[in-house]
Amino acid sequence: xxxxxxxxxxxxxxxxxxxxxxxxxxxxEDIGKLGGVFRVTDGLQKDFGEDRVIxxxxxxxxxxxxxxxxxxxxxxxxxxIQFDGFVYPAYDQIVSxxxxxxxxxxxxxxxxxxxxxxxxxxxGAVEHHSESPEAYFAHTAGLKVVACSNPADGxxxxxxxxxxxxxxxxxxxxRRYWEKAxxxxxxxxxxPLWSARVxxxxxxxxxxxxxxxxxxCLDAASAAAEEGKELEVVDLRSLSxxxxxTVLASVRHTQRLIVVHEAPSFVGLGSEIxxxxxxxxxxEMEAPVLRVTGFDTxxxxxxxxxxxxxxxxxxxxxxxxxxxx
Amino acid sequence: xxxxSDADADAAAAALTETSPVATSTTAGPELxxxxxxxxxxxxxxxxxxxxxxEQYRGLYRDLVLVRRIDVEAxxxxxxxxxxxxxxxxxxxxxxxxxxRALRPQDFAFPTYREHGVAWCKGVDPLQLLGLFRGASNxxxxxxxxxxxxxxxxxxxxxxxxxxxxxxxxxDGAVGDAxxxxxxxxYFGDGASSQGDVNEAFxxxxxxxxxxVFFCQNNQWxxxxxxxxxxxxxxxxxxxxxxxPGVRVxxxxxxxxxxxxxxxxxxxxxxxxxxxVEAFTYRMGAHTTSDDPTRYRLAADLEAWKLKDPLERMxxxxxxxxxxxxAYLQGLEHDADELAARLRQGCLQMPDPDPLTMFDDVYxxxxxxxxxxxxxxGSYLAGFQRGAS
Numbered sequence: 001x002x003x004x005x006x007x008x009x010x011x012x013x014x015x016x017x018x019x020x021x022x023x024x025x026x027x028x029e030d031i032g033k034l035g036g037v038f039r040v041t042d043g044l045q046k047d048f049g050e051d052r053v054i055x056x057x058x059x060x061x062x063x064x065x066x067x068x069x070x071x072x073x074x075x076x077x078x079x080x081i082q083f084d085g086f087v088y089p090a091y092d093q094i095v096s097x098x099x100x101x102x103x104x105x106x107x108x109x110x111x112x113x114x115x116x117x118x119x120x121x122x123x124g125a126v127e128h129h130s131e132s133p134e135a136y137f138a139h140t141a142g143l144k145v146v147a148c149s150n151p152a153d154g155x156x157x158x159x160x161x162x163x164x165x166x167x168x169x170x171x172x173x174x175r176r177y178w179e180k181a182x183x184x185x186x187x188x189x190x191x192p193l194w195s196a197r198v199x200x201x202x203x204x205x206x207x208x209x210x211x212x213x214x215x216x217c218l219d220a221a222s223a224a225a226e227e228g229k230e231l232e233v234v235d236l237r238s239l240s241x242x243x244x245x246t247v248l249a250s251v252r253h254t255q256r257l258i259v260v261h262e263a264p265s266f267v268g269l270g271s272e273i274x275x276x277x278x279x280x281x282x283x284e285m286e287a288p289v290l291r292v293t294g295f296d297t298x299x300x301x302x303x304x305x306x307x308x309x310x311x312x313x314x315x316x317x318x319x320x321x322x323x324x325x
Numbered sequence: 326x327x328x329x330s331d332a333d334a335d336a337a338a339a340a341l342t343e344t345s346p347v348a349t350s351t352t353a354g355p356e357l358x359x360x361x362x363x364x365x366x367x368x369x370x371x372x373x374x375x376x377x378x379x380e381q382y383r384g385l386y387r388d389l390v391l392v393r394r395i396d397v398e399a400x401x402x403x404x405x406x407x408x409x410x411x412x413x414x415x416x417x418x419x420x421x422x423x424x425x426r427a428l429r430p431q432d433f434a435f436p437t438y439r440e441h442g443v444a445w446c447k448g449v450d451p452l453q454l455l456g457l458f459r460g461a462s463n464x465x466x467x468x469x470x471x472x473x474x475x476x477x478x479x480x481x482x483x484x485x486x487x488x489x490x491x492x493x494x495x496x497d498g499a500v501g502d503a504x505x506x507x508x509x510x511x512y513f514g515d516g517a518s519s520q521g522d523v524n525e526a527f528x529x530x531x532x533x534x535x536x537x538v539f540f541c542q543n544n545q546w547x548x549x550x551x552x553x554x555x556x557x558x559x560x561x562x563x564x565x566x567x568x569x570p571g572v573r574v575x576x577x578x579x580x581x582x583x584x585x586x587x588x589x590x591x592x593x594x595x596x597x598x599x600x601x602v603e604a605f606t607y608r609m610g611a612h613t614t615s616d617d618p619t620r621y622r623l624a625a626d627l628e629a630w631k632l633k634d635p636l637e638r639m640x641x642x643x644x645x646x647x648x649x650x651x652a653y654l655q656g657l658e659h660d661a662d663e664l665a666a667r668l669r670q671g672c673l674q675m676p677d678p679d680p681l682t683m684f685d686d687v688y689x690x691x692x693x694x695x696x697x698x699x700x701x702x703g704s705y706l707a708g709f710q711r712g713a714s
Contacts, residue, residue: 051496057532062485062525069489072474075496089521096479097486104463104475107686141687165689194692241692 028080085128099142365641416609419635423582481520506594516547576606
């Protein structure tokens with residue numbers, strides 16, 4: 001066991017993946033000597049060389065487009081998109097090319113490309129550095145989308161994403177990069193990548209979250225416990241495919257559900273989860289599904305992001321509304 | 326039926342005036358590499374030449390004739406309702422056959438959606454192209470086996486895939502040898518030359534010295550948009566700004582396109598980096614069978630380009646050199662008719678895919694959601710069958 005940050009855990013995961021498979025390549029802007037703007041690739045170019053840790057020209061469509069070509073050639077590229085708001089120049093390559101190639105080629109071309117994206121707000125950044133674009137990709141057939149919430153999962157899930165033969169959008173909660181936890185860096189067997197996990201058991205209501213909001217929900221559950229309310233917290237981990245059996249089992253047990261994410265509410269992950277829960281548990285719910293999310297505005301200037309982002313108080317407010325039904 | 330008000334009609338007339346057909350250049354300038362004039366005279370060029378056997382000359386002509394016959398048959402099938410759409414290569418046969426035959430077996434091609442002639446050279450059954458335009462599949466051939474990627478419809482996207490693939494060749498140490506070295510060819514058109522992806526591919530290929538040939542068929546039109554709306558300089562000259570050579574070749578001259586592409590590919594496979602080849606040609610047909618070029622281009626342009634026909638000049642050359650005779654040409658015509666008949670029959674007999682196959686191969690590892698939806702559609706469809714029996 002070692003006390004490591006999420007950034008370091010991800011770095012170790014990349015190192016292990018590159019050690020295990022010579023076809024694994026890292027590609028991105030400023031990932032070599034600089035080690036990436038968040039230092040997630042720190043030291044990897046020094047150890048694996050410029051041929052495997054590639055400082056690319058500054059163009060996101062080029063990064064993903066050439067990664068597709070390298071994958072057709074038999075490589076296993078891991079692309080870093082520097083910030084969430086910079087992924088859109090690559091949108092055609094991800095949605096029209098990367099996502100569809102396996103189906104178009106009747107399975108003769110697999111594209112094991114991982115695209116790492118630091119996402120979410122809360123760091124006081126300028127525009128285009130705090131966004132949560134995961135729903136765009138979860139909506140696209142052919143992509144898999146995951147979001148880690150803590151160092152141990154970051155370490156495990158990134159290795160699993162790189163090993164997957166499907167394209168994976170890997171979202172990293174940038175405001176949690178420097179949070180530390182005990183991680184067994186030598187561990188080689190992990191929970192299935194596409195599984196959700198109950199990270200805190202409870203019986204009064206279920207909070208479903210992923211990425212940066214898992215910590216927020218755990219804090220809210222601790223606060224609620226002081227008032228005698230026991231909240232169950234589910235960390236989705238995988239957004240597509242989505243582990244509905246785990247979510248439904250929790251909600252069947254608590255009969256109340258609040259979905260929490262930073263992304264705007266309209267047609268977000270919460271919408272899909274609410275629809276599925278209402279379909280499966282129509283007669284068992286004690287309250288309608290509630291959502292605590294960012295607003296349907298452009299991400300605001302950072303001096304007011306605290307009001308935009310769901311926090312402990314907004315989560316508890318929704319819990320109270322749910323329990324009042 | 327749409328009824329236009331007077332005001333609408335006036336506006337439409339004004340719009341039509343603004344966008345009235347424009348004349349495009351039918352002359353490519355002195356820098357054009359040509360080995361065969363439109364009249365079928367062999368001419369020499371200081372940098373490029375071909376030394377082919379009679380058999381090889383006949384082979385190239387045979388390809389041109391068969392590829393055009395495929396195109397004619399496919400257009401007819403679309404008109405008869407058997408294909409949803411067809412993108413004709415009429416006029417571009419030499420650009421495609423010349424470059425396609427310049428490829429060595431180990432070379433990988435990344436096409437757009439009009440490279441039927443290159444597909445032919447790579448051994449893809451034309452029936453599979455018909456399947457795509459019929460709506461029975463998205464291609465159907467194995468790109469790795471044919472070393473010919475699936476058609477790409479979003480223009481320019483494939484140039485980045487080609488570049489990445491070529492970077493992989495370098496990483497594999499498969500460049501250097503003039504015989505066994507590998508190279509990649511990326512096809513695109515004058516329209517796609519404006520795309521960001523094409524320009525990013527130029528940057529990447531240049532910076533990483535990728536073993537790659539960018540093959541731009543400048544057929545003068547992107548649907549209704551003339552090349553003059555895409556560029557103020559000849560397209561091949563763009564290469565210089567990116568740091569690699571560009572060359573303009575007569576795209577209606579199969580010998581010149583063969584020679585120029587062969588050299589560019591060999592430069593790439595021996596580690597000398599990318600080349601941009603601009604094949605100067607003309608889209609003699611519509612953009613696709615859904616298009617109406619009479620709305621935006623002059624008939625006189627078409628007449629001028631008819632005189633540069635790629636098949637006629639090759640036939641004139643072969644005939645004058647006594648490389649072919651009437652018996653050969655008649656035999657070839659017969660073979661073309663047989664090919665067309667096989668394609669027609671294959672198209673008419675082509676079964677629609679099982680609807681449930683839409684769920685296949687979405688992922689390497691499928692998902693519970695897809696399994697659930699597949700089962701739901703399966704039992705829904707089965708309900709109709711039970712009702713019918």
